[in-house]
Amino acid sequence: MAYAIGLDIGSYTVKMTLLKEKGGRFTLVNFAVTDIGEEPIDTLDPAQKTALIQAAVKKLVVEAGFKTKDVAISLSGDQIIVRYIKLAYMTREELKGVIRFEAEQYIPFSIDQVVLDFHILGEVTEEGQKKIEVLLVAIKEEVVNQYIQLLQGAGLNIALIDIDSMALHNSLEVNYEKKDGETVAIINIGAKFSNLNIVEDGVTRFSRDIPIGGINLTNDISKEFNLGFAEAEKLKREQGGIIIESENVILTRIPSKEDKRVRIYSSISTTLGKLVMEIRRAFDFYESSSKKRSISKVYICGGTSKLQNIDKFVAERLKIPVEPLNPFNKIEITDVAAFDEKVKQYGPFLPVSTGLAVRKIK
Template sequence: MAHVIGLDIGSFSVKVVLLKERGGRLVLVDFAVADLGEEPIESLEPEQRNTITQNLIKQLLTTAGLKSKDVAISLSGDQVIVRYIKLPYMTKEELKGVIRFEAEQYIPFSMDQVVLDFCILGEVTEEGQKKIEVLLVAIKEEVVNQYIKLLRDIGLSISLIDIDSMSLHNALECNYDRIEGETVAIINMGARFTNLNIVEDGITRFSRDIPIGGINLTRDIAKEFNLGFAEAEKLKREQGSIIIESENVVLTRIPSKEDKRVRIYSSISTTMGKLVMEIRRAFDFYESSAKKKAITKAYICGGAAKLQNVEKFVAERLKIFVEPLNPFNKIEIENTEAFDLKVKQFSPVLPVAVGLAIRKIK
């Protein structure tokens, strides 16, 4: 069984990762990351978008020296429909037979237009009735076909399609020891979406792709400073930060050099506030549903989480511990200093691709 290349085609950047196994341990073979352009790729025509994406993927595979033709990809946001449902107890085989019928009421598309998959997460007893908890995933066939074509045209074949939240889950699982009885969150702040997972005893029981990400922050800055998108993006990366409450002192002295920093923060604070509020709402919803324990910790990742102080901000607002999700926490890296540096720089954007790369071709 060979490993597949984990290919994460985001709306802002593309990431490729290849792992191998040695002596029962996972080893990073190589990886590459690059932005699709200076502007959000959504603003382009589909044809143009495809060409840019294809060229970038080819270039990344060459850069990383990856020759395998098999890739695992993952979808998210409005491309997938994910539901966590409960059904009367039945075996996996039985469920296979009825899943299309059961799924119908949860999926807003005609059943013959979607590719459907499911996973039994666990069993519960509610009001004396034994039930199964099921993760239901539906992807429009049209979307799947678009990706098959996109990659086939550059000589790649898809051996696996996953969803971001499951890739993130796998990245967490293979890198951190599970603590019995602990409920944690994964927050992946991308460009268009922030993927949120709630993981209880090693099972993701809730996930949501919140439509707020780095693109929104850049747009806020562009508006405040009257800049184009690319310029605002640059300003965000170079001088953007969140001024957290415990650092309030900055706001009262306002040295002139800090002025810009304060203005940047003011421009993005509404969006950041909205994002943490959405996360809080998801936590509240989850914690108030039957028998759930409080979420105590969040692992954070994604390009937008590179903004200075994001971790502290999330920790302060949500009153939980926050730590970066290191996708190579337990994965061996053949050390050269340069490679180490590159790994450190890009780690925040790699969890999805690593989660995909962990999977094997059957």
């Protein structure tokens, strides 16, 4: 029996998932979620940021009773460089020997300053020449070292480092059946970034981190109501939502402009529109430049996906069916009574940490 912890450190919350695996079946042991502080940590100096993250991680380890010290983590945004490249056909072992040389033309800084990894996505034939499609990931060594020191200070060891988009892929793969000929997207709307994945026939073919997330919405609400960040965040979580025409409340009464919910939606609507526009642009780029099939479904997750009606809003704007990504859809939960309400409340936060735990076990 194997155990693994996935640790997802965001800009506002920390999430941890502990899974066990036996005979190819995954079981949820426990999970925990907590805010790091009252303000986004990116506004703090490095020492404050480190102290708050370490305190949050230690809190989760104690509250959830995690005993395993080795964790899998992931990075996203400007901390990483991701490239999808094609190379002349070679074996995995051959690619290991030349990857640093091949990567130099795709990395905007010295190859000696980065940690490189790759994943062979598949094989293609172009103009009679056999090639391999490769996902190339680069992370600066100094960033890796910072995370090692950060988590050592919290009493943990880094067993592996992944990227958010691949963790999301793992979460999708373990929880949903792959359908031949199907192309789907995952949108993880976090605090600072929205991770976008396009998965074709079970393989991630495109990923992008869009610099729009829940923090932007909270700032919009803060300006509208003249509130501090913490108060605006609380208001967003408790009363935030998107007003759509199909809602019964709109059909039965005309809301006043002074209604708090209307003011919240009015304040965040422009930012939400920008986010969906960036998603649509990414879809159009993928479908046109790669001559790929159209996206048939979108799975949505992340803390901001808890915003009421956001799934309907995205579906309406993209003209594509949208459904929540359940990180435990096919992962066994032995004590349903103990976890049912917690999963409903925190499930949207957990696809990355769950996918990381799956990856570590695999």
